[in-house]
Amino acid sequence: MALTSKVAIVTGAAQGLGRGFSEILLQNGAKVALLDVNETVGKSLKETFDNQYGPDKSLFLSCNVESEEQLKAAFQKTIQTFGRPHIMCNNAGIINESNWEKAVSINLMGVVRGTYLALEHMNKLTGGQGGVVVNVGSLAGLGPLPCTPVYTATKHGVVGFTRAMAAASDISGYGIRFNVICPAFVQTDILNALYQPEKTGQFSSLIENTKKLIEMYGIIEVPDVSKNFLQLVTDETKNGEALAVLQKGCSYVTFPAL
Ligand SMILES: NC(=O)c1ccc[n+]([C@@H]2O[C@H](COP(=O)([O-])OP(=O)(O)OC[C@H]3O[C@@H](n4cnc5c(N)ncnc54)[C@H](O)[C@@H]3O)[C@@H](O)[C@H]2O)c1
Ligand SMILES: CCCCC[C@H](O)CC\C=C/C=C/C=C/[C@@H](O)[C@@H](O)CCCC(=O)O
Numbered sequence: 001m002a003l004t005s006k007v008a009i010v011t012g013a014a015q016g017l018g019r020g021f022s023e024i025l026l027q028n029g030a031k032v033a034l035l036d037v038n039e040t041v042g043k044s045l046k047e048t049f050d051n052q053y054g055p056d057k058s059l060f061l062s063c064n065v066e067s068e069e070q071l072k073a074a075f076q077k078t079i080q081t082f083g084r085p086h087i088m089c090n091n092a093g094i095i096n097e098s099n100w101e102k103a104v105s106i107n108l109m110g111v112v113r114g115t116y117l118a119l120e121h122m123n124k125l126t127g128g129q130g131g132v133v134v135n136v137g138s139l140a141g142l143g144p145l146p147c148t149p150v151y152t153a154t155k156h157g158v159v160g161f162t163r164a165m166a167a168a169s170d171i172s173g174y175g176i177r178f179n180v181i182c183p184a185f186v187q188t189d190i191l192n193a194l195y196q197p198e199k200t201g202q203f204s205s206l207i208e209n210t211k212k213l214i215e216m217y218g219i220i221e222v223p224d225v226s227k228n229f230l231q232l233v234t235d236e237t238k239n240g241e242a243l244a245v246l247q248k249g250c251s252y253v254t255f256p257a258l
Pocket of ligand 2: 217
């Protein structure tokens with residue numbers, strides 16, 4: 001998929017991986033709707049992108065992925081501004097083992113909400129142009145991260161949901177590819193949760209185990225993830241893939257045939 005003039009929507013775009021994904025899409029000629037609950041940082045990023053790529057290449061929209069209404073409004077505004085989307089990245093996510101319902105609402109339900117809205121607007125069976133949805137999982141979506149059991153559950157859910165959507169698309173002919181990217185530890189603010197007992201809750205005592213995992217896996221920089229994200233967006237042979245991104249390299253996950 002060539003990205004020139006394609007329309008992308010990225011959630012959690014204001015910083016971290018979402019900013020990196022948005023930036024590589026802009027660098028490759030796409031127009032990007034930047035959705036985030038953090039209005040201050042999001043508006044600041046929009047100014048930065050305006051200076052780098054031009055004022056008509058990105059759009060910041062305040063949007064909490066916990067709200068179906070706000071996501072629907074963001075899609076409508078994006079369509080009014082840029083046209084129907086071709087690319088959807090459900091990236092927004094948190095760690096909160098204390099308020100675990102919030103983590104489920106954002107990390108899993110927010111991905112479902114965004115995916116279903118993308119299906120509604122991209123589905124070739126209902127007038128859409130097709131396209132690609134890249135959901136953001138985690139290595140914790142492929143194996144347990146002991147200090148964050150609910151986060152682990154949400155990410156396992158994102159992996160399974162995305163693979164099922166890819167299969168449904170293949171069978172039904174939506175013309176949409178669905179893939180999930182599963183990075184290990186990446187240098188972003190979410191890593192701070194490790195040192196915030198209010199985020200790790202009853203599992204705060206597992207901090208040493210997590211530090212050992214970080215030591216074992218290392219910490220990746222955002223651009224190393226972004227370049228692999230771009231592969232999932234542009235390679236039209238990729239549907240139903242889970243791409244693990246580690247410091248030692250990346251690999252497509254092979255799941256057991258049942
Ligand atoms: N950093 C890592 O080690 C790592 C590894 C694997 C996967 N991930 C995943 O990457 C994604 C991005 O996280 P990050 O590492 O960039 O962290 P981050 O905290 O730097 O960025 C998360 C972004 O999501 C936004 N956000 C949070 N809740 C939201 C909501 N309800 N609605 C809209 N936006 C919301 C935040 O404002 C922020 O801009 C998450 O899904 C996370 O689980 C991160
Ligand atoms: C407190 C910081 C939380 C960061 C959460 C991010 O999503 C990063 C998660 C990074 C690593 C998770 C590691 C999990 C490791 C083991 O479960 C291992 O079994 C996973 C093996 C996966 C595979 O290769 O199949």
